[in-house]
Amino acid sequence: MAKQIDLHDVAHSELEMRSRYTTRVKACSSTACLSAGAGPVRQALDQAAEREDVNSDVQVVPTGCMGMCSSGPLVRVEPRGAEPTMYAQVTPDIATRIIREHVVVRKLIDEHVLDEDQPFFSRQRKIVLGNAGRIDPERIEDYVAEGGYQALAGALNDLAPEEVIEIIDDSGLRGRGGAGYPTAKKWDMLRRAEGSPKYLIANGDEGDQGAYMDRTIMEDDPHRVIEGMIIAAYATGASHGYIYVRAEYPTAVERLERAIRVARRQGLLGRNILGSDFDLQLEVRIGAGAFVCGEETALMASIEGRRGTPSLRPPYPTEKGLWGQPTMINNVETLANVPAIVANGAEWFGEVGTAQSKGTKVFALAGSLVNTGLIEVPMGITLREIVFDIGGGIPNDGVFKAAQSGGPSGGCLPASLLDSPVDYESLRKLGSMMGSGGLVVMDDSMRMPDVARFYMEFCREESCGKCAPCRTGTVQMHALLDRICEGVGRRRDLQHLESLCRTVRQTSLCGLGQSAPNPVVSTLDHFRHEYLDLLVPDVSYNGTAPSVPPRPQAPDPAVTTKGGSR
Amino acid sequence: MAEARTAERAAQGEGHPSGDERFALLDKTLRKARYQQDQLIEVLHVAQDLFGHLSEDILIYLARQLKLPPSRVYGVATFYHLFSFTAPGRHSATVCMGTACFVKGAEEIVQQLEAAHDVRSGQTTEDGELTVSTARCVGSCGLAPVVVVDGVVTSHQTAESTLAHVGEVLAKEPTEAST
Amino acid sequence: MSRGNGRPSIPVTIDGQEAMAYEGETILDVATRIGVRIPRLCYLEGLSVWGGCRLCLVEVEDDPRYRLSCATPVVAEMAVTTTNWELHNHRRRIVEMLFAEGNHICAVCVSNGDCELQDLAAETDVDHIHYDLQHPDASVDASHPKYVLDRERCVLCTRCVRVCNEIEGAHVWDVGGRGSDSMIVAELSKPWGESPSCTWCGKCVLVCPTGALAFKGRAVGEMRHDPAVIDFLKTARDEGKWYERQEAR
Amino acid sequence: MSNGNGAGNGKLRIATAWLGGCSGCHMSFLDLDEFLVDLAGMADLVFGPLTDTKAFPPDVDITLVEGAVTNEDNRELAFALRENTRVVVSFGDCAVTGNVTALRNLLGEPEPMLQRVYVEHPDLDGQLPSEVVPALLPMAEPLHELIPIDAYMPGCPPSAERIKTTITALAQALIDGEPVPKATEWLFPDEARFG
Incomplete structure (x- = not known):
């Protein structure tokens, strides 16, 4: 049996170790900051600390995402017993100065200081991302020192599986993958399902362009995901778990695999977890570039090593999933909420958010905004607050035109809806969806039909090809959008487009096809005039010679046969 | 056989x-x-x-x-799109086509790259030097538009800066060294 | 079709017609048994359910979504409407798009009438194609001594893939590529004639709903398929019952 | 029919047109046999390969159009007949879907096809046709891509029976002075939204 970790001891010695340093300098080493040059910055910090001979007083900690990716690389200086300071756009030179001036002589480098009281930070509420940007994701000790694995220990010691599900039920936690299905309901279904073994899958196949919430959670706080999975497995009776991660996220894969190894060594995974009689094996499985694998049944096909095509439901995965066994699939962000809920109680969680959408939601804020990056906000916050307070508004005096939530499956929200709250029900009512959390803001330089075409092209290329309406419908809808956007579309093309939207939505096999028309429908709802403006006037045949546009289209097709039911 | x-x-x-x-x-x-x-x-x-x-x-x-x-x-x-069946070029330029990059003009970069090197996205130049491709969001949306050249992420790109950078990379290494 | 043992015990209504269904029967099973025709393309008795053509969607009372009749088991008191104005239009559009997707220029079916896609077009009132014809650059594989594969006429119903895997057990065929680039491939996308695993059984040809798979060297009038043979084989093999077959059309 | 500048003899004016097709549909039309006699009783054939008329006449009641739109002449004729016809029937698979005529689209632009037919596999002296032959359009397209169609008659070719049924129904409506049976537009339930 693996040795059992003593959580208390580990936390204690970690905190003691931290207290030996007078200053801790945290260097964001997330993917976004790394691509902005965080690697050399961290080197410079280390070297400067050595040169200044403050090694024993200063600890340089590589951390996960601090949030404001547009201002990276970010560095946060945390002197013991004093206010922390965050620096933006740090270069190796600035990094050297941070050590030499700020750390050594307590002189701030004013022009690079990032105000942490600004709304971008103060309007956020961090639960899932509580540790991101605060701890070294590669060290389990750091996680444990922040209270990590305490929720698991508590659950294993004091709670029956049913009681854990009850807590989740009371908390009102809903799936963060987009649809918002009550998490406890799913857990309960797996718990009640007959058959053994049961499987648990963490869905980290985040394919939405412009969305990297799950990646950040997996990269910056892998143990939180693992703890959430262990608790979920304990509650549901699953004995084997998979974390399905996109192959495009090598760092996430690496860190998760490492975290699993460490957890296993510490007795947190494998047999007799933390001395209990509960066993769980965890494994990382990587995708290979297929958006459709975010769909539950396609994801399972992919884990089984097959083509990632969705299959019919029922039977639902909780009845017959992986290899025909009961299986539950939760989004990574959903699972990352679990430890905090179990540790702090359902009531604590319920204080955040709205009556029906509780807790927080992580969004990847992108597009035409002053501040872009990763944010975690309470549910029910208005779009206006996200765009103008947190996002800092549109740069260069631009005008807000629309925000697209939910990526290619979602819809756009125009300026008139800026004051609507962001939660599952409201967004769905407005023809968009929460989605996994991509939020792209567009200014008035964007033409909405182009946006719809962009998303349709994505859906066309990501359609798996199994069902006819999605495979052929996305091709046809894209062709029609293409013609409209190129200025040679006719009224008839728009009519075909709308009728196809309805057919593809109602007849497609899986969520990809069913939601593929959403961007078209919502841009048509809010910006119909932009489509109409692009249409070529109809050709007249009343005695006048028809003018011939590039690709002439008849204004109205007529058919001899009767429509309607037979 | x-x-x-x-x-x-x-x-x-x-x-x-x-x-x-x-x-x-x-x-x-x-x-x-x-x-x-x-x-x-x-x-x-x-x-x-x-x-x-x-x-x-x-x-x-x-x-x-x-x-x-x-x-x-x-x-x-x-x-699965990540698997490729032809040998890649000695150098690669991958333009991110995630929403954030698209909104900030990634399409223009792809078009110019294709035109300048006479190659279609997803393909390799005839001399086997450069593979041009597009990616579905590399997850650095704060830095859009992003182009990954030989595995290194370059941020806030324009068509001109990308062309210049790719040109440099191609020129740096003589062909015989990599054969 | 599941031929349930014992007595049918589940009361259902299909297009106003009352019927008793066996446990485990799908809507399509019951409808077929009582003589109500539901359009379908990928479904074939004797093969696993694929659910790709989406033509057999039906309306179930008090259910906000259309249900796939080939895959939905009946439950007691279920009231099914097999077609309505909207479903008819959905089917018509799907069939039109299937036509637009391939190069269905065919001298055979217009003359011998043996094409399920053509039948569906007639059934769903398709008299012309509203959409852009894709004119795909699809290939013809005539390398096999006995059979021909013309991908231009393939509708990706995967009957051939399933019959080869499930009934013959050879798994010569599979679907390669993705989305609109999907196509039926033999082995590693090799000429069919070079396939070491093909047993020359011809079942894939028999089940093909269009002219994508055909016997070589036959006159137009003789180019016929016989998909019903699979159900016959399966029943014989699984249940030890050989029912009398009608000869192929 | 008595409609302004028509023949004024109370008979329908029927035309046929032959675009890019093999004329098989016209052969099928001739297959109407004795019905042709009945037809002659109620209608005049005013234009088509079966008549001698050079220009498309005005005020035609029904035109059956065979073939896809594949060259400049086809396009010109299609516009002309649309302007002068009350009921245009897309006649046969080439007109309805492009069919065999549209096979050339698989080769992309017309040039490669012309090269292959006239230069690579020449029966006579290999040269591209130039002046006498009308120029090909970039794509061979079904008729409804160019002009509005009132009725479709698929088939390769449509059987004589089908032709007879169609003509009879349309002619009857015209003679009775009823509107041509344009079916409810099934495709666009949202028609109202377009005003």
């Missing part, structure tokens, strides 16, 4: 007849996967890392080793 012999020898546990050491590494992965058929995608990933792309020979080899029908292996490999 050479392929059939390959398979026979492989089935007898002799590994790949070519003696290519990379197949030994592939065998190691297969053993680690306990020749489980559901590990096909993982094994394909390893094979692509080792060989740069998935040739027919490799696919046949894996089919026989995992005792899967070749058509199934082909079906799986061609379903």
